Amino acid sequence: MTYVMDLGDVDRSDIAGAGGKAVGLGGLIRAGLPVPPGVVLTTAAYADFTAGNNLGAAIQELAALPPDASPQEYEHASALIRTLFRKGSMPAAIQAELESAYEPLGGGDTAVSVRSSATAEDLASASFAGQQESYLNIRGLDALAKAVINCWASLWTARAMAYRAREGVLPGQVRLAVVIQQMVEAEAAGVMFTANPANGRRDQTVISAAWGLGEAVVSGQVTTDDLTVDAHTGTVLTRQTADKEVMTVLTEDGTAEEKVAEDRRRAPVLDDAAAAELAAHGQRIADHFGAPQDIEWARADGTFFLLQSRPITALPEPAADVPTEWPVPYPKGLYFRASIVEQMPEPLTPLFADLVDGSVSRSLSALMNQALGPGSLREGDVRFPTVNGYAYYYYRTWPMLRMTGRTVPAMGALFGGKAHMGVAGWRDYSHPRYERIIKDWSAKPPTELSGEELLAGVRALLDAGTVYYTAVQSIIPMADMSELSFRACYKAVRREGDPAAQEFLLGFDSEPIRAEKSLYDLAGWARSDPSLVKALLERPTPELAECLRTGSTPEGVEDVLWQEWRFTFQEHLDLYGHAVYNLDFATPVPADNPSAQLETVKFYLRGQGTDPHERQRLLTERRGH
Template sequence: MIRYVLPLAYKQATLEMVGGKGISLSKLLTAGIPVPDGFNVTTSSYQIFVEKNHIQPHINKLLDGIDFNNTSQLEDVSTQIGILFHNGEMPEEVSASIKISYAGLGNIAVAIRSSATLEDLHDASFAGQQETYLNIQGENEVLAAVKRCWASLWTARAIAYRVKKDIKQEVVALAVVVQKLVFSDASGVMFTLNPINGRRGEMIINAAWGLGEAVVSSLVTPDTIVVDKNLERIVSYEAANKERMTVRTSDGTEEILVPERLRKKHALSWNQVMQLTQLGKKIEKDYQMPMDVEWALEKDKLYIVQARPITVLPPEWVLPEKGVIYTKGSLAEHLPNPVTPLFATFGLEIVNRASALLWVDMFGKSAKKLMPENGAYTIINGYVYLSAKSKPLLIAVKSFSPQSLRRVLTNSVTRWEAARKEFEFVIKQWEKKLLYKLNSHQIMEGIQTVFYASCIYFTRIQLTLPAASISETLFTKLFRRTARRIGMTDTSVFLFGFDTIALQAEKNLWSLSEWVKQNSTLNLYLKNNPSRKIAEDFMSSVMPTEVLQDVWIEWKNRINQYFKDFGCTAYEFDFAYSTPQEALTPTLESIKTFLEGKGESPFLRQFTFEKRRKQAEEKILEHMGSARKKLFLKLLHWAQETVPMRENAIYLMGMGHPLIRRMFQEISERFIRGGAISHLDDIYWLTKSELEALIEQVDKNMSLSHMSGIIPARKAEFQKYLGYVSPSKLPEKNKKTISHLSRKDGKIVLMGIGTSAGIVTAPACVLNSPEDFEKFQPGSVLVAVTTTPAWTPLFASASAIVTDIGGPLSHSSIVAREYGIPAVMATRTATRKIQSGQMIMVDGSMGTVTFNE
């Protein structure tokens, strides 16, 4: 017998019959959780409606051959499917069953919610994919709302989500939950773990006035309550300014302004928070997993209206050692992504060895009191953190003693040049060696030597970079007021236009593009082909037929010379990442941008800044007395000498990476020949001990251990880590973490540090690595975890910069100010929250990034 309608409390209900939401409510009722009364319209009702109105064949035809990545196509198809459902006739047996069950509720106002068969599962929540309709009253209105729910199975976002999850479109079906509408005085959501920091012992409750729609639709910033669920005590209660609320009207719902007296008042009392906590603990225990729960409060009675598993569990950021502070500073800032197994077990060991010398140099005998057991750098959930025992007074005394300051601030440029020459010497010594003549142990020795030199270079520049930061800060602080009096709003004009290595590289690419314009066949070829195709042709022994042979040879020679002069750098300090010499597409994209006239001439930009700088110097000197003028010139020359040094020093951090990558490649090729691995880059997914064992086997002509089988799991774990939002500091405080993101007027507002003024609204382009450079569209907002000097060519065509980490003196900030585009740093989550193509507003003065959810 076909059941078209079932009571919510029907214990034999299955997922296939009532969908995820229906089965969840049935489970809650069975466990004694207070759930509003109601019934399920089963999937059988949906199926007979679709069958009798011949809808599925039309859907299949509409979906056949469309581009599922094309939003406008999906929206158009979705609209056409919606019309099919609207015009479809409800079968008599279905409508009669619904009318009888609705009458049994007393013909009252109800909430009607979609309940898909693939919804609220432990690995795919489908949250927000289908529709909910509130305050529906009258049997005809209920029937119409049920049809609208059925149609919402075919919204553009629901179709796209199923494609992403590789779920066949023809197997889905939809049930509908019809429930008594709770006339909520307050409502909200509850997570039975802390989704911000992953702490399993904490719950977070969001609460606002009125119906819950304002909270789940982000129309209001709710109160945020953090609860210690084991001790059942409130850790913190942040009362938001709740400006709007959803209320019931005669024909639905509407958003109204909250009365002034209630806006900052707590939406929940202590007793109500404790009741919710107890309900949350019971639900979590019954489901045996963390849950996302929607609740409503009516006349001091709490109801649970929905509960679903939290499908993506945030990590718990467990500290490796007590009494230690972990930050994303120093070298960790140049390792913004999770690190590969080889860097974690081999590279970081060398980093810590070099860092230990720096600490002794900086802190003397006190280094032991500050250094954690794991070393200066450690890994938490795949991410590298700088760590130190929490003795801030000792660090301050040692770091800011007159002797330490004098050593750090004097002769910084000379000391940097000496460090660079020593680093270059090591690289040149190993570049002379023919790798194929060395055994694997010898090549490994070379890798260790060159990477250790990289780390020593980094520790050496740590004692030179502060001079640049302090000189700029002092100069700005002392002369900002004078500059403003004569109409200068930004003192950074005094520090722009210098010939850094990054600028020299950009000028080289500009000159190369100007040469290309003089060769029509090459110019046309570069404009008409994507960068990946050009890169493939470049690496091939067969030249493209549309370009003259002598021009192609000259083109390759010029590109190779560019990499010889400027390719000795790295996008990221983990040596598993390709260098500019290997990843040709970013360089080619920069050239194509110049060819298409979308990038400003770096020569003209430098000339303009030099002119402005000299004019500014002359102007400000006219308004100074002789004593102050002397101080001004001394600080100005110091800043102008050290600030370019900072950019050059960081640019060369990865100078050894191209050689290290070639040496790893030589070893990797030997592993592939022996059957140990399948691809060149597989070597980076091995651990140090596994690598050393294979090297031993290769050099002794033994059969190699097969390692390919373990690599997919490690790559999957890396992808899991990549989805985490790594806190900038551990341990972190709840208040600081929660306040980093807010909602206003239905929009998400990410708060960071404004480091370059201006306001721009433009589509975002999220770049996770240099491999994504070819996706960048001129005029887009560049969104990245961080950037290094090797990213500079992109700034010429970006409208604004947004990063997860960084500060006013980071590379991204400095270059953004020089290019005159807005920049917001330290948003923490921009690369996770923002989608490429999404319109965002970047306010570099306020330090905010605003966009629709």
């Protein structure tokens, strides 16, 4: 039995045994790109380790808990199973191959990384891609064997077992490949997209960079510099340099977070030449794989290393070039894009642009006049025009100065709840009113309305929406002030070694996070049947969306199974499908066009992405510490 493969020998045909991460790295190596030397320990090693230590029956017995078992029961079972792994001994054949593989990487006390590699064709293993643990800065053969066993054991966290029980995945179905690479002692690291995820431009490379190791960048735990680079010329088009407060570094026996030196906090991680060099690597990778890529990278002693590459999913169609002329419709005033305009990222459709101008103007004027007295804003003082199709707030110069002078009374009105502002106003007035208007119009079949009535309905719903969103915007200053106050207070009492202030704000639940977890669970549900997975992965997304809309069944799937999954997906859309990402009413919400949600399900089915449940748990755990 051969358990170890050199990463340079791994190709697409090995995905079932080596996993997606190893296949991607193998492709980079064959393309001549800089990848840290490494090997993959195949899923056969996991299977033989559990068999050799007689763990199969014990795992099945301990993990055989019902989906409604208590968290304590799962924690107890997890602890017992992981103890079994830790007490297990590495079979001699696997140990010998590990030793032989470690020697070319440096042997002795050479530092290596140990990471999971999910198998996209092994459906059960792919169910938990990204959920397993990674181990960095592992030194010595004994520590390496221990890290491999711990990586295997991470299949049996309480969260993972509860998830599998709900989805009907048997304990004996899960296994894992492990990638072992020479450790890059990174001075900087980050991620790179070879197409711009914001606008779909394939000629733009987007780079996020931070000091130290990249694990914290990938998990979103540190602040990054963000750059946009012309993929063909290497010219830096945009640059946002962050205040980088913390970084992840190597220690003698692992990693740790430490403060960034004061003189480096606001210094750019990559200069223009380094950004161009990295973008050139990205272009080669995209050309090699024939598709835009999401890449993890590191830099040590001025040399870039590529740690992972995978396709970007749900990339929007490329947007048009940015106009060079921006003529304004009204002179002598201030134009800005903020507040609700941030939810109008694209040029507005003509009908929406015509209707929303008056609607926003009326809403803002009514709010200010109620809060600060009649005449605070007069007709024409505030408008909502478009410039090259993009929405802008416009304030006449003098009214803007007049309103600025009333900042203190305005804040008093906000915190006093005048004009239905603030949390109480949103809860008791604005939100119920909005729901009521939507309910009233939803009861009127559109096919029975005349053209004039349809237009009246559009106006009424749009006006209700702008009033509602204006009320929502009144809460944001209160939230900002509470966070700023907390940070200021914490800064005054923070002691040496205490965590950064933002760690206390991590891990809380929200509608976007709940929606992400729901899609992840839908992918897990689908993995209970190979035919369903095959259909979801192989059928075009528009075809699947049409099947969801009409109730027709994709080829190769039993009708009863599809209808059950379709019903569950529809439950997701009922809960989260009316979230608005673009306020222009010509842009469909997910309930109308769930293509992006289907692409996300496919993303998880391919074994990509991280488990949002586990990510949230880890963030919550960090906050608790």
